[in-house]
Amino acid sequence: MIRVGINGYGTIGKRVAAAVDTQPDMCIVGVSKRTPDHEAAAAVDRGFEMYAPDAEGDAAFSAHDLPVAGTTETLIAESDVIVDATPAGVGAANAPKYASADTPVVFQGGEDATVAPASFCARSNYDETVGRASTRVVSCNTTGLARLLSPLDEQFGVKSVDCTLIRRGGDPTQSDRGPINDIVPDPVTVPSHHASDLRTVLPAVDVMTKGVTVPATLMHLHSLTVRLENAPSREAIRACLHSERRVELVASACGQDSCADLRESAHDRCRQRGDVWENCVWSESISVDGRSLSLLQAVHQQADVVPENVDAIRALAADADAETSRQMTNDALGVGLDSPLA
Amino acid sequence: MIRVGINGYGTIGKRVAAAVDTQPDMCIVGVSKRTPDHEAAAAVDRGFEMYAPDAEGDAAFSAHDLPVAGTTETLIAESDVIVDATPAGVGAANAPKYASADTPVVFQGGEDATVAPASFCARSNYDETVGRASTRVVSCNTTGLARLLSPLDEQFGVKSVDCTLIRRGGDPTQSDRGPINDIVPDPVTVPSHHASDLRTVLPAVDVMTKGVTVPATLMHLHSLTVRLENAPSREAIRACLHSERRVELVASACGQDSCADLRESAHDRCRQRGDVWENCVWSESISVDGRSLSLLQAVHQQADVVPENVDAIRALAADADAETSRQMTNDALGVGLDSPLA
Numbered sequence: 018m019i020r021v022g023i024n025g026y027g028t029i030g031k032r033v034a035a036a037v038d039t040q041p042d043m044c045i046v047g048v049s050k051r052t053p054d055h056e057a058a059a060a061v062d063r064g065f066e067m068y069a070p071d072a073e074g075d076a077a078f079s080a081h082d083l084p085v086a087g088t089t090e091t092l093i094a095e096s097d098v099i100v101d102a103t104p105a106g107v108g109a110a111n112a113p114k115y116a117s118a119d120t121p122v123v124f125q126g127g128e129d130a131t132v133a134p135a136s137f138c139a140r141s142n143y144d145e146t147v148g149r150a151s152t153r154v155v156s157c158n159t160t161g162l163a164r165l166l167s168p169l170d171e172q173f174g175v176k177s178v179d180c181t182l183i184r185r186g187g188d189p190t191q192s193d194r195g196p197i198n199d200i201v202p203d204p205v206t207v208p209s210h211h212a213s214d215l216r217t218v219l220p221a222v223d224v225m226t227k228g229v230t231v232p233a234t235l236m237h238l239h240s241l242t243v244r245l246e247n248a249p250s251r252e253a254i255r256a257c258l259h260s261e262r263r264v265e266l267v268a269s270a271c272g273q274d275s276c277a278d279l280r281e282s283a284h285d286r287c288r289q290r291g292d293v294w295e296n297c298v299w300s301e302s303i304s305v306d307g308r309s310l311s312l313l314q315a316v317h318q319q320a321d322v323v324p325e326n327v328d329a330i331r332a333l334a335a336d337a338d339a340e341t342s343r344q345m346t347n348d349a350l351g352v353g354l355d356s357p358l359a
Numbered sequence: 360m361i362r363v364g365i366n367g368y369g370t371i372g373k374r375v376a377a378a379v380d381t382q383p384d385m386c387i388v389g390v391s392k393r394t395p396d397h398e399a400a401a402a403v404d405r406g407f408e409m410y411a412p413d414a415e416g417d418a419a420f421s422a423h424d425l426p427v428a429g430t431t432e433t434l435i436a437e438s439d440v441i442v443d444a445t446p447a448g449v450g451a452a453n454a455p456k457y458a459s460a461d462t463p464v465v466f467q468g469g470e471d472a473t474v475a476p477a478s479f480c481a482r483s484n485y486d487e488t489v490g491r492a493s494t495r496v497v498s499c500n501t502t503g504l505a506r507l508l509s510p511l512d513e514q515f516g517v518k519s520v521d522c523t524l525i526r527r528g529g530d531p532t533q534s535d536r537g538p539i540n541d542i543v544p545d546p547v548t549v550p551s552h553h554a555s556d557l558r559t560v561l562p563a564v565d566v567m568t569k570g571v572t573v574p575a576t577l578m579h580l581h582s583l584t585v586r587l588e589n590a591p592s593r594e595a596i597r598a599c600l601h602s603e604r605r606v607e608l609v610a611s612a613c614g615q616d617s618c619a620d621l622r623e624s625a626h627d628r629c630r631q632r633g634d635v636w637e638n639c640v641w642s643e644s645i646s647v648d649g650r651s652l653s654l655l656q657a658v659h660q661q662a663d664v665v666p667e668n669v670d671a672i673r674a675l676a677a678d679a680d681a682e683t684s685r686q687m688t689n690d691a692l693g694v695g696l697d698s699p700l701a
Contacts, residue, residue, distance in 0.1 A: 181582035240523035304549035
């Protein structure tokens with residue numbers, strides 16, 4: 018069993034903890050959190066051991082009748098792997114603690130790529146993390162792009178990619194973010210940072226990205242045109258994507274008209290928090306003109322990196338190869354449930 | 360003087376009427392409207408003669424103390440040119456009335472291209488409307504694309520265009536439209552109808568368009584990549600666009616961060632209704648990589664076709680050439696005011 022500690026129990030941390038808890042070869046040592054809030058109470062109710070950064074944190078938790086098992090330092094020492102899901106930038110500040118405890122660590126995409134010797138997408142470059150002391154799971158948008166482009170590149174050869182990212186303004190609970198009734202170039206400079214982030218896992222890809230932020234909280238949506246080495250049929254593209262368990266073909270013809278429909282569908286499947294781990298590619302949008310492929314896909318910003326974090330743990334701490342790990346993760350979580358189109 | 364009648368006094372009709380009223384070579388015969396609402400009252404207050412479709416309409420206006428000068432049929436007979444700004448589809452139903460009165464007519468982009476022998480963008484194909492009995496001003500999005508691509512094609516040669524249109528859900532008063540907190544492929548099929556509409560004014564252009572609708576009402580935003588015959592400098596692109604009075608270079612560095620800033624800026628310039636007639640291209644977004652140009656532009660869906668309607672009237676009813684007409688329209692309206700970047 019790989020003993021996993023979760024440092025940071027917010028949007029990503031709580032999801033990764035739940036996902037790790039389903040894996041047959043992993044267990045949760047505990048989770049570390051700064052604030053004794055409703056998320057902490059839910060973690061304790063669920064049975065996760067709670068760790069606090071220091072004595073002051075311990076007192077704050079105790080004041081709310083939330084038992085604390087020890088300090089974050091203890092959690093790091095007792096874990097085979099730490100998943101650092103602290104806010105962007107805090108991970109880099111934590112890095113020396115992991116190094117001095119000699120505990121391998123998975124960082125998140127909010128950190129600079131320099132935080133770890135490798136960046137990670139399980140479908141694109143699993144092996145580059147094997148044997149490392151740490152890795153960084155790339156951001157939700159980059160994960161969505163890498164998962165789509167890796168199989169396309171293998172089967173048809175990707176010459177270049179042009180992607181406009183229609184970005185959600187914030188997560189549902191981030192009430193202090195915008196925009197309201199506006200469309201915002203974000204960033205206004207082109208290409209956006211997503212292009213260079215994608216090259217941390219797919220270094221050879223010729224990619225242009227542009228970002229625009231809109232008043233929505235549920236998912237990001239990517240509008241892509243991909244130039245290929247070969248001229249595939251539309252059916253060949255559909256078959257290629259359909260064979261990927263972390264890519265779901267969805268259809269307006271089945272009532273999956275928008276991001277909200279995709280999230281509703283995940284709730285209807287009894288997924289906790291309505292999480293969508295898979296890229297959702299609209300079947301009707303797949304358009305092939307010679308060597309040019311266009312399509313629209315949605316990416317759930319809170320969830321798509323969750324299976325990647327699980328695989329990153331295995332890449333750091335187990336012998337499983339990439340395909341074995343992905344399959345274990347998918348089977349335990351229930352990734353890639355059949356859609357009406359399957 | 361070209362005597363102009365406006366049939367349909369809603370979002371577009373009222374703006375075109377005001378714009379025609381500023382032109383030195385045009386006058387408004389009157390406006391025709393179906394419903395005696397606040398927009399009708401404002402038209403009468405402004406001094407426009409009101410026409411009603413029939414006796415029933417006349418009675419409805421009279422019941423609100425709004426004087427009626429005659430029927431729509433009379434307006435058509437007394438006008439040198441009619442601008443049909445009725446709802447999409449109604450223009451086509453009206454077409455026989457204009458034909459039997461032998462009154463030239465400008466239709467809007469909501470009609471099918473078959474409604475008239477030509478489609479129209481003043482910068483792209485003015486001459487194709489000259490000598491015709493009617494024309495169709497293409498939609499707001501198509502106008503925004505054609506205005507941008509025509510000068511680029513002349514100077515650098517446009518090989519192909521890939522555009523994602525991030526579409527506003529509705530105009531500010533269209534409270535019955537959505538989406539709320541969602542991102543919607545619209546249409547879900549690729550390419551969107553904008554590609555074929557663009558070819559009605561630029562038949563040779565190789566264009567891919569994808570549409571996505573978002574919860575915003577102020578403007579559309581276009582994310583473009585254009586492949587050129589030549590490899591221009593970024594400065595050459597800026598100079599090319601800067602020389603177009605209906606294209607405005609805007610800058611996040613000047614506080615023009617979003618669509619809302621652009622509309623606020625138009626209000627601050629004392630433009631009625633905060634109208635933005637120009638394409639707004641974000642200067643910082645202009646990115647050139649060899650023969651590939653990427654940029655972000657915003658288009659005000661209620662306003663950008665207004666100067667085009669004025670030019671279309673001249674193309675149907677006067678001897679002015681395209682450049683003379685555009686300059687008259689621009690000067691009278693005040694199109695292309697200097698921005699802080701100019």
